[in-house]
Amino acid sequence: MYRNLRLFFLTSLLLLGLAGSLGGLLASTPESQAERGTAVLLTVKGAITPATLDYLERGLRKAEQENAEILILKLDTPGGLDSTTRDIISLFLNSNTPVATWVAPSGARAASAGTYMLYGSHVAAMASATHLGSATPVSMGGGLPGEEASDDSQKDNAREEEAEAQEEEQQRQGSSAMERKVLEDAVSYIKNLANRHGRNAEWAEKAVRDADNLTASEALEMNVIDLMADNLDELLQAMDGREVVMTGDTTRELATVNLEVIEFDPDWRTRLLSIITDPTVAYFLLILGFYGLIFEFSNPGSLVPGILGTLSLLLALYAFQVLPVNYAGLALILFGVALIVAEAFVPSFGILGIGGVIAFVSGSVLLMDSTNLAVSLPLIGGVALITSAFMLWAVTRFMGLRKRKPTIGEEAAPGEECEALEDFTGKGRVRFHGEIWKAQLQLPEAKATKGEHLKVIRVQGLTLYVEAAVSSNPQSEGATS
Missing domain, CATH: 3.90.226.10 (2-enoyl-CoA Hydratase; Chain A, domain 1)
Structure with missing residues (x-):
């Protein structure tokens, strides 16, 4: 009995020791x-x-x-x-x-x-x-501060070397007051950063001045x-x-x-903002916005082109707000789009449209000022070709419509037929396009019978001037021949 009791105590102590070890391990792990x-x-x-x-x-x-x-x-x-x-x-x-x-x-x-x-x-x-x-700062025009062409007219070697040295110094210092301000500001900025962190300030200046x-x-x-x-x-x-x-x-x-x-x-x-602020995407959104509004104004009540156009235009304006935009290029694009739209309403026979395409392409090339943030030239060319094709289709379409006979209004009435509602001589009543009109026969002594089809010659006010379309009356026949 004592032996079993001693074995029980030993087992309990062992289990308690193991529990304590596991507890310490679990407590130390976190x-x-x-x-x-x-x-x-x-x-x-x-x-x-x-x-x-x-x-x-x-x-x-x-x-x-x-x-x-x-x-x-x-x-x-x-x-x-x-x-x-x-x-x-x-x-x-x-x-x-x-x-x-x-x-x-x-x-x-x-x-x-x-x-x-x-x-x-x-x-x-x-x-x-x-x-x-x-690290040379690039100006909004896309060139480097102080960039100038060398003087090729120098024939003397010593003078050429001197001119090259002067040109190099101008590039390092800037050729204009504005360029010098930008360059010196960038040099001071990067040198301050170098001095703060104990790095090479001399090369930092060289990276800015000499790229x-x-x-x-x-x-x-x-x-x-x-x-x-x-x-x-x-x-x-x-x-x-x-x-x-x-x-x-x-x-x-x-x-x-x-x-x-x-x-x-x-x-x-972040990925969405990066996509929207990509110059090519921003440019595409701008064009899509313009065309959406054009189609909405051409067909009021369509809604879909207007909504998509407005959303695209707002996204494009946001992108241009954060991109280095050349506003002269943006103005040229707006002017070009206005000329292309005007071509559809003004009979210029393509002059406005051609000028609009030229302004549109020029503005697209100038739109982005930064070399690293530029619109793809193939995209500009593709949009210009699509715009030109659309303009050509619109011009030819409108020219064809001008040759067609009018279908509504007073201009469409001559040549159409109406029906006499009564027997009359000279003046009477006729039915024309479901409406009752006053009618005047072309010849005052001519007669019209009820149900007879008459041909409209012209419209004057609320009176139709008519003649017999098909008549068995010899007098009418002679009068209308």
């Missing part, structure tokens, strides 16, 4: 998971637009909600809008979460606006076989970027322990080893 930090990963591919700014704002809010150790921006861009780029960098500089801009994957680039974003980030990283640079470019290895060697990494794990390992400058010039040491990466991909709203 704690270890809670101690593991997070990193939020955003991906930007394409031109920098207001849709990009909206996406990054929401990404930073997500990082703050997750109390993330760092926000990683995977970047591949040809450039974008200057105002949007500055707003994005302002977000980076005032963020409570450090931002690492990583140009990846291999083959990606951080051109123009991307270079500014790299300099404005707390950590600047690039994958192998990537590059950055070409210089660097590969990833060259950028690392010249202290333009902080590190190189070909994958996410390598990037997190390389950033661990690095000190970054935060708001208020305070420093923060990064702890990025074993972080849980939360991917925050663009949602449907």
